[in-house]
Amino acid sequence: MNSPAFFVLLALVGYAIAYWGYGKWFDRTVWKPDPKRTTPAHMYTDGVEYFPVSKYVLWGYQYKSIAALGPILGPFVALQYGWAPALAWIILGNFFIGWLQDYGAIMLSVRNQGRSFGPITYEFTGNTGRATLLGFILFYLLIISATFIFLIARFWNIFPGAFAATMGIILTGVIVGQLMYRVRLGVGITTLIAFVLMIASFWIGTLEPFQWKVSLGENGAYNILFWSTLLAVFLYLASILPLPFFIQPINYVSFFPAFAAVIFILLGALITPFTGVTLAQPAFKGFMGTSGPMYPILFVSIACGAISGWHSLVSSSSTAKQLDVETDAHPIGAGAMLSEGLLALASLAAYMVLSQEEIQALGSNNVASWVYGATLLTRPFLGWMGENGMQLFYATVLVIFAITVQALITRFWRLVSAEVFGDSILGQKHVATLVGLLVPLVFANTGTWSNLWLYFGGSNQLLAGLALMLITIHLARVKEPSQFTLVPAVFMIVTTLAAIAWQAYDFYRTVVSGGTKVMAPWDQYKTFALTMDIIFIGVGVVLFVLGLRMALMTLRAYRAARAGTLGTAPTAATGDD
Amino acid sequence: MAVALKPKGLLEYFERHPEVEIVIFAGKGGLGKTTSSSSLAWYMSQVKKKRTLLFSTDPQASLSDIWEQDFYGKGEVEVLPNLFVVEIDADRRVAEYQASVKQKIKDMYGLDQVPREIEEYIDSTSAEPAMYESATYDAMAELVAAKQYDIYIFDMPPFGHGVRMVAMADILSKWVEKITEARAKVAEYDAIAATLKGEKGHEDAVMAELIDIRNKIRAFTDLLTDRRRTAFFMVLIPEKMAILDTERALQMFSALGMEMSGLVVNQVYPADLLTKEGTSDYLRNRVQMQQEHLRVIAEKFGDRVRAMVPMFTREPKGREMIELAARHLMQSELMVEV
């Protein structure tokens, strides 16, 4: 009972019931997948966007695409209420909401000719709905970017050597790209070379001459500015350079250490009864945390482990177009999401074994708790790497996790900007990339990490709620039971709107009382700090208004679907036989 | 009276430019272009003993007319030892080409019939004027690429002075460069996807075809723009419109970064007709007018005029007349005085 393994096992049982019990029942009652029904991958095969892919490949792809920083860092924010509420939310949230969304998003798209969320939103809620979604996603992307940029800069700052190791891995990626595509070396041998180079990168990171410590301003006040600017330069390149020669091979090589780290902490968490690593955190700390009341904050703090809107975008954007048979959707969508829940649990375990004192001792560096927790969990079998080696490994893994996702997000921002701003200057490739980096850069340097995280979680979970609404509308339209997704959808939307409102109110409260939430050293510039506070309030208000508007529009569409007045059901058009 | 212009004849030009392989005669219709190109071809093949190809695309079959023999659409016909004449039928060439494309589609995919939509597309290309120009251009490029002759003489179709042909060479090469580049990029990403999947890439048949087209166009374009190996002559007559046209053509040429090798003035009445007895008033007036225009030509074009060929007493037709015209073209005797 005293080791985290017990709780991970408990969750495993819960997820097994979710998959084989509730999941199968839900399938029979609601989606009724039919292996004979032609999927978009077969109907529109073009070998590029639409083509059938084996479920194992798709599962791997889906899992890789959804597993990012969310499940790793989210549990830390939730820890302010103790680990028990976090554990309950990861298990129950995923059980009743999380996998339903991922799976539902795939099925929704499959049953609508493989179309993604943009066109589906347009069909259900018209042009205003799509435009609102577009606007919402723009803000959402800015917030994610700010959060990730902040985290990467922080980690580089906390762990000297992590920057050199990161650069080593990036360089490895670039070399791999050249070897594979220019020299035309096979994948196997190239991967082997990549392994050697990456191990060398980690090793270099532990060496004294490569442990670059920066100290700018008083007590390194401007360090974050320095690191985040450096990062922005990298991201700019990643957005502009051709994919296969830069970000793609970096993605490829960084998968291996990232995946290894996931396996390590899962293993570490499971063997705690044998390694003697025990729980050190209190199970419950109280209803009121440092960021606000448990409801709604807890539900937006753990994003990807329990439910995440980003997943529905991935599911409907490419997975649905490559689904071989409808019966594959459940193992892929639900399977990947529940596995993601396990990752969140393993991360939670990494926090559970750290004591209060240990975390407090980290001060403003407490965001790096995961690294220390993971080190603790895996020390029994990774001890040979040395304390510094392990810390550097986990810190760097976290950074490359974030960097690869962030590179995609910056690129995606550029594409969405081109869509929104068209031929105007803001839609231009370089300008869009610059805006998509500069705004988050300012946010990352001024907004504190938990504030950014809550806006990120809020908008991400709100997106999940909206995705569930789209799924519900579809189900209502085709006269299938819709209450199993409607209830989670409403819960998510209400909770996240409340969380965003709380966060905006928190800023407002601080400003009114003459304080500022802007991070040091920028808080000393009074006017600037006030402006930033107001901007952050504005961000909250915009997210809230856009989210509320989407919510109302989807609710109206749902009522129309129930009444049978929302267009014609698309099932006839997919030509099942 | 001073001599304002005394061209030396084309012979002098060719002696100073022994490497010339391609000679192009350009100019409006009815100015004696066909006579000039035929004369040069006669001279090169009969006097210089060079293996000569004379080429025309004129749908009026003016070569057949002047040589009093039907060449139209008959391929390379040897009219005299060393002298071959081609007069292509662009319509037929386009039709044959379209048929070969359809056949290729049938062969490649074992079809009995070309898909309707594709067949319609192929047929619709006949409506494009550029199609005929391209077909002509391609025929020229093909002949030159075969390297069967020492010298090629092209009697250009009247449209746009034949300058258009050079401009087209430019457009065509840019176009083919662009698509080859685009295709190469496609192939590059193809190879990337294949490498990642652990598959072997495959040869791109389209790329092979493109490279073939590019090489052909490039070789011909390079030749056309090489001043040592290609000579452009513009044909005109001493009339106001012709002079204006020539000026415009010269401007277009320099805009393309090219230089005209020289001008040939045709249908010149000998100046002594003015002093000869028995010249009718009508003719005298014409000669006088010509003299004025010739003086303008001398002033405007000066040394660029390489030859002045007299107006013959009868239509320049048949080998003897061609031979006579050739002597005047090669060793110009007329002069302009002021």
Add this chain to the structure above:
Amino acid sequence: MFGKKKGETEAGQEKKGLMTILKGVLYGMASHGNVTAALRTRMHLEHLFMFITLGDMLGIPVLPPYYSLRILPYAVPNIESWKQRVFRERDFTDAIY
């Protein structure tokens, strides 16, 4: 992890089957996204290529059709899917990954 487990039981008990599954999962995680990204870039480039060669077919006049016809036979099998892809609605949400 669940998807994998389920797959194991379905694909039979053979060792080879398990290897195929593992390879599939690994490929899906490490490479599939990159492959689709490469294919997508290739698609956009091919659109460009087809536009300059056979743009006429879509009613976009492009100079000059003569040499395009030489390319046409090779493109025949792709023309349908090309048109389909060019005219397919593509929204911003299709651009993720």
